[in-house]
Amino acid sequence: MDLAFTPEEQAFRDEVHGWVRAHLPPEISHKVHNALRLTRDDMQGWARILGKKGWLGYGWPREFGGPGWSAVQKHLFEEECALAGAPRIVPFGPVMVAPVIMAFGSPEQQRRFLPGIASGEVWWSQGYSEPGSGSDLASLKTRAVRQGDKYIVNGQKTWTTLGQYGEWMFNLVRTSTEGKPQTGISFLLLDMKSPGVTVRPIRLLDGECEVNEVFFDNVEVPAENLIGEENKGWNYAKFLLAHERTGIADVNRSKRELERLKRIAKREGLWDDLRFRDQIALLEVDIVALEMMVLRVLAAQKSGRNPLDIAGLLKIRGSEIQQRYAELMMLAAGPFALPLIHEAMDAGWQGDFPGGDAGLAPLASTYFNLRKTTIYGGSNEVQRNIVAQTVLG
Numbered sequence: 001m002d003l004a005f006t007p008e009e010q011a012f013r014d015e016v017h018g019w020v021r022a023h024l025p026p027e028i029s030h031k032v033h034n035a036l037r038l039t040r041d042d043m044q045g046w047a048r049i050l051g052k053k054g055w056l057g058y059g060w061p062r063e064f065g066g067p068g069w070s071a072v073q074k075h076l077f078e079e080e081c082a083l084a085g086a087p088r089i090v091p092f093g094p095v096m097v098a099p100v101i102m103a104f105g106s107p108e109q110q111r112r113f114l115p116g117i118a119s120g121e122v123w124w125s126q127g128y129s130e131p132g133s134g135s136d137l138a139s140l141k142t143r144a145v146r147q148g149d150k151y152i153v154n155g156q157k158t159w160t161t162l163g164q165y166g167e168w169m170f171n172l173v174r175t176s177t178e179g180k181p182q183t184g185i186s187f188l189l190l191d192m193k194s195p196g197v198t199v200r201p202i203r204l205l206d207g208e209c210e211v212n213e214v215f216f217d218n219v220e221v222p223a224e225n226l227i228g229e230e231n232k233g234w235n236y237a238k239f240l241l242a243h244e245r246t247g248i249a250d251v252n253r254s255k256r257e258l259e260r261l262k263r264i265a266k267r268e269g270l271w272d273d274l275r276f277r278d279q280i281a282l283l284e285v286d287i288v289a290l291e292m293m294v295l296r297v298l299a300a301q302k303s304g305r306n307p308l309d310i311a312g313l314l315k316i317r318g319s320e321i322q323q324r325y326a327e328l329m330m331l332a333a334g335p336f337a338l339p340l341i342h343e344a345m346d347a348g349w350q351g352d353f354p355g356g357d358a359g360l361a362p363l364a365s366t367y368f369n370l371r372k373t374t375i376y377g378g379s380n381e382v383q384r385n386i387v388a389q390t391v392l393g
């Protein structure tokens, strides 16, 4: 197995490196490098810049206007963006629903929805989880009843990430209660500005409103917004979840944050403490090991073999690493890391304690925020069950 990049891949990396550094607004990368609050405009501004270049749909095939990159090229693109301090691409449109529309949508749906996703103009949300239906997603209860040429939707979704900005939502709804729960689910595209949709923010541990509850009260959805066939939505939902194999590890972000951890440790004098440096070294070894796992998946894909079925392992290790670097940053900053000051997450904030605007202040927020990583995208306990079944046999 050859894990080294070819000269062509290196040249590709150089091209992406140069372009991203030239086009990423410095005020946005400053925020990302210091874990400051990103506004909607920051996230969508970067999405639009990528969209103009044709790189927002960086995983898309050429026939749908994408760059047609290989798995390795996609990985290099993600890495260059993360290391430069670009915001993560909000995945719900370009990474999640777009491949479903390409694979199962009608030509009319493809013409209607894909351009707005590719350009970054339209903000999508993911409407899968419900109260009581997270890990056990197939038990979802939001009902869609067909009446003539429309569906009437009633029910509730929850944990909808950035749903406060959502314009469209891809939604799993129950269209039948016959047979197994999986066979009565459909995949609907829902205009979030429709009458009867209410979005209510949920405040998380870090004091931010990153997720929402979304309620549907007799919401009318044109039947033409059904993807594929009625009651086959579970197949499309599974296709969507399986689509991203290596991105879920978020190893590139961990590489960037490792450098931030080292900066903080040096500033606070803990770099000279050998025991603390040991902890950083252990973390670095884990990150390199995770990167090797990602490269092994890419190498398998490149040589036409079935990619290793280790998405669950990548998710478990990646999320644990993210929580570990947040813990070490807190330890490195000591008492300065403790206050949870919301203004400190805004660029230019001048705190009245040492290190106020030097990347220390939002550490508590980052720490609390990253508690989510072992829950979302399928909890780590559930991932362990899947790994046990698929990898260990």
Ligand SMILES: Cc1cc2nc3c(=O)[nH]c(=O)nc-3n(C[C@H](O)[C@H](O)[C@H](O)COP(=O)(O)OP(=O)(O)OC[C@H]3O[C@@H](n4cnc5c(N)ncnc54)[C@H](O)[C@@H]3O)c2cc1C
Pocket: 125, 126, 127, 128, 129, 130, 132, 133, 134, 135, 136, 158, 159, 160, 161, 162, 211, 372, 375, 376, 377, 378, 379, 380, 381, 382, 385
């Ligand atoms: C920050 C954040 C953002 C999210 N964004 C979105 C979004 O945009 N859209 C969306 O649809 N959903 C989103 N989710 C929901 C996410 O997918 C669910 O939280 C997740 O699937 C877990 O479901 P649950 O919260 O209902 O917990 P539950 O399924 O109730 O699980 C509770 C606990 O029981 C454990 N558990 C459950 N089943 C098993 C089992 N079989 N074996 C062992 N342990 C088990 C779990 O690991 C967990 O510890 C988000 C969640 C978070 C935290």
